[in-house]
Structures are given as C-alpha cells and as structure tokens.
Amino acid sequence: MSGNMAALAMSQAISLGRADGNAEAGPSWREWLAQIDLVPDLGDHIGSAIWWRGLATLTLLCGAAIATFPGIQPIAVGGAPALDTADFNEARGQMIVPQALGGDTGRHMAATDAVRPLTQTPERPQIELTATLGSGDSFARLLERSGVGSSEAQALANQVSGAVPLADIAAGTRIDLILGRRAARTMPRPVEALAMRARFDLRIEMEREGGRLVMRRIPIAVDTTPLRIRGRVGDSLYRSARAAGAPPEAIQSYLRVIGKQISIGRDMRANDEFDIVVDYRRAETGESETGKLLYAGLIRGGQPKLSMLEWQKDGRSQWFEASGVGEQRGGMARPSNGRVTSTFGMRRHPILGYRRMHSGMDFGGGYGSPIYAVTDGVVTIAGRHGGFGNYVKLAHGGGLGTGYGHMSRIAVRPGQRVTRGQVIGYIGSTGLSTGPHLHYELYRNGHAVNPASVTFVTRAALEGKELAAFRARIRSMTSIVPGAALTPIAPRQIEGPKLGSLADVASKRADGGL
Known part of the structure; x- marks a missing residue:
C-alpha cells in the first residue's frame, strides 16, 4: 500500500510541475522523435501507413549502400622474394618429396667431364621368369608370350611332347624359364634353362649344353594307396x-x-x-x-x-x-517333346476312313524333331516297316518292347544297344501318315498295350566271373x-637336378661356369 501511494504522489508531482510551467505546451521534439519507429516489422500491419514508411526506409538504405559501394580491389601484400634456380636446387636436395612426384632426397654430386652419355642402355645377360599355363592355353603359345621365338617355342613343345603328352599338362602348371643373351635387339632371347612339374609323377628340366637344350626326365615316386x-x-x-x-x-x-x-x-x-x-x-x-x-x-x-x-x-x-x-533307373522317358495328339484306343483312321484300333500314342512335332528311347534296350528293327514307314523297335527285356513309327530318318542300326534318352531317329511323315508326327507303341510279350499304363524300372546285375571280380574289389576296399x-613315406633320392636347380644354373652362367 505504501509503494502504490508513493508512485501516485510522484505522478501527481510531475503533472503539477508541468502545469505550473506551461499548461498548454505539447511534447518536445525529442520526445516526438523517440516515438517514431523507423524500422517497423514488415511482417505486421501490411498495407498500413507504418508499413509503407518502413518499406520506404528499407529502400532508401539499400539505395544508399549501393551508391556508396567502393568496389573490390586486390590488396598488395609484400613477401619474401622467390628462390632463383640455384637456391631452389640447393633447397630441393634437402627436401622430402614423394617418389611419384620425382622426389629425391640428399645432396648429389654434379657430373664431371669424366662422365660420358651412353649411346644405348646395356641389356641384362639373363632374364629369370615364371609362366603359368592357363586353361585352354597351349605350351608353345605360353613360351612365345614369355619372349621365346616362335620356331624355338615349337621345337621345345615337340621335345616336351616326347616325354609327356602336352594335353596331360594340367592348367595352372608353373614353368620356370631362364632366357639368355640375344645376338641383336631385334631377335628373341634363347632359352637357357626350363623346369616344370609336367605331371604329378614326373618333373622335366632342360639345360643348354653345347648349343642345344638337353632334357632330363625326373620321375617322382607316388604312393597310390586309397x-x-x-x-x-x-x-x-x-x-x-x-x-x-x-x-x-x-x-x-x-x-x-x-x-x-x-x-x-x-x-x-x-x-x-x-x-x-x-x-x-x-x-x-x-x-x-x-x-x-x-x-x-x-x-x-x-x-x-x-x-x-x-x-x-x-x-x-x-x-x-x-x-x-x-x-x-525308374520311370519311362518321354519319346518326344511334342504334345500328345492321339491316344490309345478305337478311332476313325484319317486315311483309311473307317474305325479301327489305334494301338499306340501319337506325338505332334516339327519335321526333323528328335525321337528318344524311353529306356535302355537293344534295337531289333530299324528300317521300313509297312504302314509305319521308317520304323524302330526296341527290346527292353522281361517281354517288354517299344516301337517308333513314321520317322523321317533313323539314327540307329539293328543290334545296337541304346540308353534311356538317346536319340534313335527324327520325326517325319513316312508310311500311312497325314503329317509329321511320332506314332509310339508299347508291347508286352508281343502284344500292344496302352503306353500310359506301364512304367519301366531297370536294374543292372552282375553275374558269373564279373560278380566274383566285383566282390573281390569290395573286399580289397574294406x-x-x-x-x-x-602314413609318412621315406623320400627317395632323386638323380639329376633338384627343384631349385634353375637358381644354380643362373649363378653358374653369371660366373661363367656354363
């Protein structure tokens, strides 16, 4: 209460003082200027007089800033002078620079008058390399890619083939080579030595002696215990x-x-x-x-x-x-990939014009489509056979047989043994046929039966001496x-150069021993 009374007394004193001085006088210019908002918020009261005054102020300030912009000028900065060539080379000799950028470290002595430029760089007296035979690659092509001349590569391939068929050299075989000095830069290097594991049980090494390559076959003992x-x-x-x-x-x-x-x-x-x-x-x-x-x-x-x-x-x-x-081996293979166009049973014959028994199944297909044996068997007929045209008959044992008619071409001969899925002929339209198709029949004890009613199951069996040899083999396995x-086996001493002999050959030739 006392605080409110004090505030009221102060306000009364101020108003009384103004009345005593000049009761009719308005606010001073400072007070009026302080009440003007020169930078109003342009997001409020849009369109009012205060908003338009703020927009005018903003436009005026932007125009004044653009008019008084002095522009951009570079500022000159003084610094140490750049190194001359001599000073730079002196500093470069003590730098650490990446080798990729041509870096060199340390001081180097300048060339004297005793240094003479070389007309050409000297060649290495020998090149040692290892080549790997790739899948589908040939031995001669591998040597040619390694720098051997085509004639010498072919001669080496022929020489190696005398020891082991080149087809028996497995892909991935590593071949160690030493190429000697060439007579001229335009000529290929001659082979001084060659070594490789040609087969699991054979190593081949070749060295030049008296101007020609001498081959050594080094057999490797192999234990074949299963x-x-x-x-x-x-x-x-x-x-x-x-x-x-x-x-x-x-x-x-x-x-x-x-x-x-x-x-x-x-x-x-x-x-x-x-x-x-x-x-x-x-x-x-x-x-x-x-x-x-x-x-x-x-x-x-x-x-x-x-x-x-x-x-x-x-x-x-x-x-x-x-x-x-x-x-x-169960199940009967499909004789053709075509769809079934006629089934087993009575029907009207398309050529003869009357109803009679259709003793098989017809499969449609394009002319020349393959025909397959439905299971293993022996060819009993392969040739022309009445209304069937080109016909093949197979005997499968147990009184069962199959027939295939109207072929355009036969791919088997009588007495031949065929396997399940083997091509025995091709679809055609020979004999009594209105178009290319396969007529397929199934026989039981010589009589045609519905092919859809039988599933073949074949099991091979061993008899007599073959069965005795088979059981003896099982006893040896068990x-x-x-x-x-x-079990570790004692290594046998191998005559001739060992696996590391190429290094010995290289050192001997470098010392002049060969």
Missing part, C-alpha cells in the same frame, strides 16, 4: 566326415550314392558309421591330391548295412550293391586300414 575314412555319423554326417578328414567333394558324392538306396534323414542313425574310400595319391616331394569316390558304405552294429562300389557295366560306369545289383594312406 584313403579310407571311417567315423560315427553323430548329429550331422557331413560335419562328422569333415572332422574325420574327408574332402567336401567326396562327402557330397557319398551322400548322392547312398541317398539312392536309403533315406539319409529317416534311415540313418547317430550310432551308425560312415565308410568312405577315395582315390588318393601322395608324391615323395610332399604333394598330395584327392580323386573321386571309390567306395561308399554304412556300418550298423559292427556289420555292413550298405556297401556300394562303382563298376563298369556294358561300357557305362554305375554304382552296384555288394550283391551285384546296380542302381535302379581291407584298407583307415588312414593308412596318410
């Missing part, structure tokens, strides 16, 4: 076999082979043992290589539950069980001690 791997299946056959040392390719082949006989997920137990035998070779120089799967077995309770061995039968390699029964192929 590698047998056994172990418990456990939770995962693949992981268990990998832990036992089996290569991934062999495990995949093993799973494919036994997967055709049993269900791996349903029939295999954790306590079963896998038995894998793979082709394995070890060289006395320490290298080893693993080949294809030779034997696939499964052991349960200490007794073989499954034994599979790859065997050649009728010129075809397939897997057989220990009993001598081969892998099952008699291999697991891991015996990994």
Whole structure:
C-alpha cells in the first residue's frame, strides 16, 4: 500500500510541475522523435501507413549502400622474394618429396667431364621368369608370350611332347624359364634353362649344353594307396566326415550314392558309421591330391548295412550293391517333346476312313524333331516297316518292347544297344501318315498295350566271373586300414637336378661356369 501511494504522489508531482510551467505546451521534439519507429516489422500491419514508411526506409538504405559501394580491389601484400634456380636446387636436395612426384632426397654430386652419355642402355645377360599355363592355353603359345621365338617355342613343345603328352599338362602348371643373351635387339632371347612339374609323377628340366637344350626326365615316386575314412555319423554326417578328414567333394558324392538306396534323414542313425574310400595319391616331394569316390558304405552294429562300389557295366560306369545289383533307373522317358495328339484306343483312321484300333500314342512335332528311347534296350528293327514307314523297335527285356513309327530318318542300326534318352531317329511323315508326327507303341510279350499304363524300372546285375571280380574289389576296399594312406613315406633320392636347380644354373652362367 505504501509503494502504490508513493508512485501516485510522484505522478501527481510531475503533472503539477508541468502545469505550473506551461499548461498548454505539447511534447518536445525529442520526445516526438523517440516515438517514431523507423524500422517497423514488415511482417505486421501490411498495407498500413507504418508499413509503407518502413518499406520506404528499407529502400532508401539499400539505395544508399549501393551508391556508396567502393568496389573490390586486390590488396598488395609484400613477401619474401622467390628462390632463383640455384637456391631452389640447393633447397630441393634437402627436401622430402614423394617418389611419384620425382622426389629425391640428399645432396648429389654434379657430373664431371669424366662422365660420358651412353649411346644405348646395356641389356641384362639373363632374364629369370615364371609362366603359368592357363586353361585352354597351349605350351608353345605360353613360351612365345614369355619372349621365346616362335620356331624355338615349337621345337621345345615337340621335345616336351616326347616325354609327356602336352594335353596331360594340367592348367595352372608353373614353368620356370631362364632366357639368355640375344645376338641383336631385334631377335628373341634363347632359352637357357626350363623346369616344370609336367605331371604329378614326373618333373622335366632342360639345360643348354653345347648349343642345344638337353632334357632330363625326373620321375617322382607316388604312393597310390586309397584313403579310407571311417567315423560315427553323430548329429550331422557331413560335419562328422569333415572332422574325420574327408574332402567336401567326396562327402557330397557319398551322400548322392547312398541317398539312392536309403533315406539319409529317416534311415540313418547317430550310432551308425560312415565308410568312405577315395582315390588318393601322395608324391615323395610332399604333394598330395584327392580323386573321386571309390567306395561308399554304412556300418550298423559292427556289420555292413550298405556297401556300394562303382563298376563298369556294358561300357557305362554305375554304382552296384555288394550283391551285384546296380542302381535302379525308374520311370519311362518321354519319346518326344511334342504334345500328345492321339491316344490309345478305337478311332476313325484319317486315311483309311473307317474305325479301327489305334494301338499306340501319337506325338505332334516339327519335321526333323528328335525321337528318344524311353529306356535302355537293344534295337531289333530299324528300317521300313509297312504302314509305319521308317520304323524302330526296341527290346527292353522281361517281354517288354517299344516301337517308333513314321520317322523321317533313323539314327540307329539293328543290334545296337541304346540308353534311356538317346536319340534313335527324327520325326517325319513316312508310311500311312497325314503329317509329321511320332506314332509310339508299347508291347508286352508281343502284344500292344496302352503306353500310359506301364512304367519301366531297370536294374543292372552282375553275374558269373564279373560278380566274383566285383566282390573281390569290395573286399580289397574294406581291407584298407583307415588312414593308412596318410602314413609318412621315406623320400627317395632323386638323380639329376633338384627343384631349385634353375637358381644354380643362373649363378653358374653369371660366373661363367656354363
């Protein structure tokens, strides 16, 4: 209350003082100028007198700034004078500059009158290099790319082919070369020495003696004991076999082979043992290589539950069980890729004009489309055969046979053995036919039956001496001690130059010893 009273008394005193001095006088010019807002907010009261006055003020200030702009002029700055050539070279000798920019470090002595420029740079007396044979490459082309003349490259290829067929040299083989001094700059360098591992069991080294290259064949002892791997299946056959040392390719082949006989997920137990035998070779120089799967077995309770061995039968390699029964080939292949245009049964013949039995199935197709054997068999007829035109008949055993008519061309001969899916002819329109198509028949004991009612299942079997040889091979596989192929072998002393002989040749030639 006392504060409010004091404020009121002060205001009354001020108003009274003005009344006493000049009651009619207005505000002074300073007060009036202080009340003018020269920079109003142009975002408020748009269009009012205050807004227009603010816009005029802004325009005036911008115009004044533009009118009084002095422009841009560079300012001269004084500094140390640039180095002359002599001083720069003196400083450059002590710089650290990247080599990519031509840097040099340290002081260098200037050339004297004793220095004479060379007319041409001298050549190296020898060049040592290593070339790798690529896939699809040839031995002669590899030498030519390495700097060997075409005539000498071809002569070397012919010389090497006398020791080992060039096709047997595997892609990725490394070839060590020493190229000697050439007689002129326009001539290729001659080969002074060559060394390579031509085959897993053979090394070839060549050295120039008396003006010609002398080749040495260095045989390498190789142990060909197959590698047998056994172990418990456990939770995962693949992981268990990998832990036992089996290569991934062999495990995949093993799973494919036994997967055709049993269900791996349903029939295999954790306590079963896998038995894998793979082709394995070890060289006395320490290298080893693993080949294809030779034997696939499964052991349960200490007794073989499954034994599979790859065997050649009728010129075809397939897997057989220990009993001598081969892998099952089920299902009947489609004789043509065309659609079925007529089925088995009674129909009106398109040419003869009356109803009669259609004893097969017709497949449409373009003229010259291939015709396939539905399963393995032997050709009994291949030639013209009545209304069938060009006709092929196959016997599949067990009283079953198939016939293929109206061919434009026959691709087999009588007595020939064919396999499932093999091309035996081509679609045509020979015989009683209104257009190109295949007439396909299926016979049981000489009588035509509906082809859609039969599914072929073929199983090859071994008999007699072939079965005895097959079982002897299984006994030899199962008699291999697991891991015996990994037993260290004593290296044999190799006559002639060793693997590092090219370095010796180079040093001898550099010293003038050769």
